[in-house]
Amino acid sequence: MYQYTSFDREFIRDRALQFRDQLGRYQSGKLSEDEFKPLRLQNGWYVQRYAPMLRVAVPYGELSSTQLRVLAKIAREYDQPSRELFEHAQNIQDKIGSPTVFSSKASPRLVKGMAHLTTRQNVQYNWIPLDKSADVMDLLASADMHGIQTSGNCIRNITSDECAGIAPDEIADPRPYAEILRQWSTLHPEFAYLPRKFKIAVIGSKEDRAATGWHDLGLHLYKDAKGDLGFRVLVGGGMGRTPLIAPVLKEFLPACEVINYIESVVRVYNRWGRRDNIYKARIKILVKAERERFASEVQAEFDRIHKEDNAPHTITDKELARVAALFEVPAKVIQNLGAPSASRPEDSQPGIEFSRWLKQNVVQHKFQHYRIVTLSFKRHGQAPGDATAEQLEIAASLSDRFSCSEARVTHAQNLVLPWVHEDDLHELWRQAKEAGLAQPNIGLLTDMIACPGGDYCSLANARSIPIAESITERFKDLDEVLDIGPVDLHISGCINSCGHHHSGHIGILGVDKDGQEWYQVTLGGSDGSLLGGVAIPGRVVGPSFTAHEVVGVIESVLTHYTEQRIHLEPFIDTLKRVGFESFKAVANASRVSRPNEETITV
Numbered sequence: 018m019y020q021y022t023s024f025d026r027e028f029i030r031d032r033a034l035q036f037r038d039q040l041g042r043y044q045s046g047k048l049s050e051d052e053f054k055p056l057r058l059q060n061g062w063y064v065q066r067y068a069p070m071l072r073v074a075v076p077y078g079e080l081s082s083t084q085l086r087v088l089a090k091i092a093r094e095y096d097q098p099s100r101e102l103f104e105h106a107q108n109i110q111d112k113i114g115s116p117t118v119f120s121s122k123a124s125p126r127l128v129k130g131m132a133h134l135t136t137r138q139n140v141q142y143n144w145i146p147l148d149k150s151a152d153v154m155d156l157l158a159s160a161d162m163h164g165i166q167t168s169g170n171c172i173r174n175i176t177s178d179e180c181a182g183i184a185p186d187e188i189a190d191p192r193p194y195a196e197i198l199r200q201w202s203t204l205h206p207e208f209a210y211l212p213r214k215f216k217i218a219v220i221g222s223k224e225d226r227a228a229t230g231w232h233d234l235g236l237h238l239y240k241d242a243k244g245d246l247g248f249r250v251l252v253g254g255g256m257g258r259t260p261l262i263a264p265v266l267k268e269f270l271p272a273c274e275v276i277n278y279i280e281s282v283v284r285v286y287n288r289w290g291r292r293d294n295i296y297k298a299r300i301k302i303l304v305k306a307e308r309e310r311f312a313s314e315v316q317a318e319f320d321r322i323h324k325e326d327n328a329p330h331t332i333t334d335k336e337l338a339r340v341a342a343l344f345e346v347p348a349k350v351i352q353n354l355g356a357p358s359a360s361r362p363e364d365s366q367p368g369i370e371f372s373r374w375l376k377q378n379v380v381q382h383k384f385q386h387y388r389i390v391t392l393s394f395k396r397h398g399q400a401p402g403d404a405t406a407e408q409l410e411i412a413a414s415l416s417d418r419f420s421c422s423e424a425r426v427t428h429a430q431n432l433v434l435p436w437v438h439e440d441d442l443h444e445l446w447r448q449a450k451e452a453g454l455a456q457p458n459i460g461l462l463t464d465m466i467a468c469p470g471g472d473y474c475s476l477a478n479a480r481s482i483p484i485a486e487s488i489t490e491r492f493k494d495l496d497e498v499l500d501i502g503p504v505d506l507h508i509s510g511c512i513n514s515c516g517h518h519h520s521g522h523i524g525i526l527g528v529d530k531d532g533q534e535w536y537q538v539t540l541g542g543s544d545g546s547l548l549g550g551v552a553i554p555g556r557v558v559g560p561s562f563t564a565h566e567v568v569g570v571i572e573s574v575l576t577h578y579t580e581q582r583i584h585l586e587p588f589i590d591t592l593k594r595v596g597f598e599s600f601k602a603v604a605n606a607s608r609v610s611r612p613n614e615e616t617i618t619v
Contacts, residue, residue, distance in 0.1 A: 018079045018423050019196055019343045021161040032165060033158040036060050037151035044148070059171075061164020062150055066475040067106040068098050069150065071142045072167035073157060075426050077177035077195045077219075078138035082413040082422040087160040088140055089409035092132045095153050098144040103129060110472070127472055132409060134394060134402040136466055136517055137216070138176050138426040139167055143473045165203060170211045172202040172283070176218045178226040179427040182344060183383045183435050189238045189246055191221035193341040194275060197332060201276050208283050212290030213298035215283060216255075219248075228428060228544035230254050230262045230552030231520060233300050234282060236275065246272045252282055252315075253304030256514035260554040261301045266312055273337075276330035281318040285311060347421035350384060350436055358386050359440045367443070373457040373499070374446050379437075388442060390420075390434045391427065392449055393456040393464065397489050400482045401467040401508075402430030411452040419445045428544075429466055431459065462504045462575075463489055466517055470510025470527060471534070477510030479527025479534035479564075484508055487568045501575055504588045505544070519554040520544040522589045523571060528561050535561035538570055540600050541592055556597055558604040566608055573607035574600055 021029075036056070043053040057063075061072040073088070080088075098106075110127055133141040145153055157163055166173055175195045182190040198217065202208065208215070218227040221238035229235025235251035248270045254263030270278050286300045289307070304311050322328055367375065378391045392412060395401050404412070412432055416424045419441050420434035427433055437445060449455035458464045465488065468474070470481030485508055492498050507521030511528075518524035524539035542555030562570055575588070577600060582591040592600055 018081060019076075019192070019340075026158075026161060029161065029163050029165075030155075030158045032060070032163060033151070033154040036154050040147075040151045055169070057147075057150075058168040059165065060154065061167035062147070063168060064475075065143065065473050066471075067473070068102060068144050069147045070473070071145050071150070071153065071164060072135070073140040073142075073162055073164055074167045074174045075138050075140055075162075076175055076199050077181065077192055078179050078426040079192075080424050080426065080432075081160075082416045082424070084160045084162055085409050085413035085416065085424060087156060087162065088132055089406040089413065091142060091145070091153055091156060092130050092404075092409065093406035095146075095149050095156075096130050096132070096142045096144045098129060098146065103127070103144075128400075128403070130406055132404045132406075133400075133469060134404060134426050134430045134432070136428055136430060136515070137174060138179075138428065139174055140426065141469075143469065169209075170213050170215075171209050172205065172211075172215045172217065175199050175202070176216070176227055176232075176428070178220045178222055179425045179433045180226060180380075180389055180435070181221065183387075183389060184222045184224075184226075185381050185383050186223040187221050187383065188223070188240060189221040189272075190341070190344065191219045191236070191238055192344050193337060194236070194238070194272065194332075195219050196340050196343070197336070198276065198279070201330065208287065211283070211287055212292050213295070213300075215286070215300065217279070225545045225550070225552075226428065228517070228520060228546065228552065230545050231256060231517070232263060234279065235263050238272065241269050248272060248275055250278065250282075252311075253301045253308075254552070255299050255301040256517065256519045256554075257299070258296055258512050259301065259305075260514075260519040261305060262552045262554070263301070264304070264308065266304075266315065273332045274328070276332065277322050277328050278315075278319055280330060281315045281322060284318055285314045289314075346384075347423075347436055349421055350387065353386065353438060354384060356386070358438075370450075370457070371443060371446055373495075374450075374455055375442065377457040377459045377461065378455070379442065386439050388437050388439055390437045390442070390445060391459045392424075392432045392434065392454040393458055394431050394454070395458060395464050395489075396453055396456055397486075397493060400469070401465050401485050404432075408452065408454065411454065415445065415448060415452075415454075418448075429459075429464060431464070457495070458498060460503045460505075461498050462492055462501055462506055463498055465489075465506040465508060466521070467508040468510050468515035470508070470516075474510060474515075476513055477527060478512075478529035479510055479536060481508045481510040481516055481525075481527060484525060484527075484536065484564065484567055488571060491568050491572065501579065502585065502587055504575070505542075506571075507542075517544070518542075520552065521555060522592070523574065524555045525567060530561065534564055536564065536567050537561045538567070538604060540574065540604070541589070541597055543589065556601075558601040560605075562608065569607050570604050573603050577603040 039056045042048045063070040129144045215233045217234045218229045218232045219236040231254045237249040250267035251263035252266040380389045421436040425433040467481045467485040471477035505522040507518045508525040509516035509518040518526045520542045526537040539555030545552035
């Protein structure tokens with residue numbers, strides 16, 4: 018994985034010192050709340066419903082075992098609110114009540130000492146006191162981490178495929194380009210105050226595992242008919258109030274020109290993007306309204322950069338080679354290449370549990386005898402994507418023992434171990450199972466994506482976590498979940514779509530109706546992750562449902578699927594074949610009247 022240079026480290030530590038000074042001036046009254054707000058946001062510090070929230074940048078998802086242990090230390094020692102604040106928050110939640118109707122146990126919300134893996138390969142914390150924030154920034158810097166540009170109207174954390182550099186279907190490794198883009202965009206003075214946030218995803222594989230079509234800018238590495246490497250450039254995607262799939266703005270861009278072209282795109286957006294209406298400020302609105310004119314102005318700016326500025330950001334072969342060398346294959350892997358795999362008793366009779374795990378959580382690798390393994394952070398009693406300090410430390414130990422001390426955050430809020438030798442699979446499974454990280458559910462219904470929702474977020478209209486727990490409780494029978502097969506279930510607590518509900522085969526959106534929590538259900542969405550798949554927003558099945566009705570809706574939809582499917586046809590294929598209206602009718606027919614149950618009031 019990429020190793021920070023001395024310049025990188027000095028830069029991050031200087032930024033941490035700068036933030037400590039800013040915090041001190043704010044605490045002493047020398048900076049007002051309005052003056053301090055943009056400074057904390059530039060370092061990833063939000064203010065949520067009950068406490069500050071920190072978002073830690075994880076460029077293209079890569080983490081070392083050392084960094085995992087630092088993240089665990091932050092969870093254990095700093096994600097700890099005062100007892101008064103935590104009790105106050107719990108009292109509010111107790112008054113609201115829980116919409117979980119399938120379990121007598123309390124829903125797994127309002128927990129402390131926890132990190133949260135996000136859909137954009139970052140890590141978040143919900144309870145760190147602001148007066149401890151500078152200490153946390155110093156600790157992050159000690160492990161080459163920070164929160165720079167994880168918030169604010171700037172170019173955000175560059176994301177990629179969690180299998181980058183090791184996927185069998187990869188045309189070229191996108192990580193060197195992602196890293197070069199990170200270096201170029203970090204604190205870029207011209208793009209520090211864009212009309213709105215700007216998100217970039219880059220892939221080098223045939224399969225899109227980074228949901229690039231849903232980004233402000235998506236980059237697909239591929240080779241043209243001549244064998245030249247370049248990018249297909251998609252611009253203008255996004256979720257939120259207006260879900261749009263990014264159209265192709267440039268069919269083939271020589272790879273060395275990627276920064277010059279992105280600078281052209283962002284410059285035109287910075288010039289013409291709306292600043293008078295936050296809901297219409299994303300680049301997707303500009304591209305939708307002025308696509309031809311936008312494309313023309315981008316090309317004109319690109320030409321000007323070449324003619325007048327002499328294309329200053331053209332990536333040279335020397336620079337690409339320098340950065341690519343920092344992503345070298347681990348020495349241990351090189352040593353093992355070509356060596357025969359050991360024959361082991363477990364391989365001949367693996368057992369049903371191990372076999373299921375191999376099928377769901379293990380995929381093929383670019384290198385012989387190696388596999389890519391996903392540790393599942395989706396379990397009953399814990400919010401999707403949440404990771405305790407102990408789990409992070411266990412993941413660090415597993416990565417040291419089995420994956421050359423490297424792990425990666427996935428788009429689906431799990432962790433991948435990218436360098437697992439096939440001889441180690443059984444022992445890895447055994448240890449991961451003991452730690453509760455070997456649920457064989459990757460890609461299945463219970464491997465759902467969910468944002469923290471109204472339990473933490475001040476923007477949310479409804480809670481996501483109790484709904485996720487209700488669904489997990491209802492579908493806790495693994496045989497049933499395996500029989501249902503691949504289903505992407507995504508849950509968002511509000512229209513900002515942090516849970517990516519638009520792209521779920523089944524999407525759930527929390528909405529507010531006169532101060533009450535309701536949930537809108539969509540069907541047929543896709544993030545484009547299937548080989549040759551196309552990103553598409555789901556369609557709403559009808560009026561919103563109460564919290565008590567949501568699980569029944571999901572149950573009815575999936576029952577209809579199993580009745581209509583042909584052989585082992587996946588859910589999304591059956592939905593397309595049978596038709597949306599058929600599933601919509603079933604979903605709406607499942608609505609029930611519960612006169613003795615009140616809708617939850619927020």
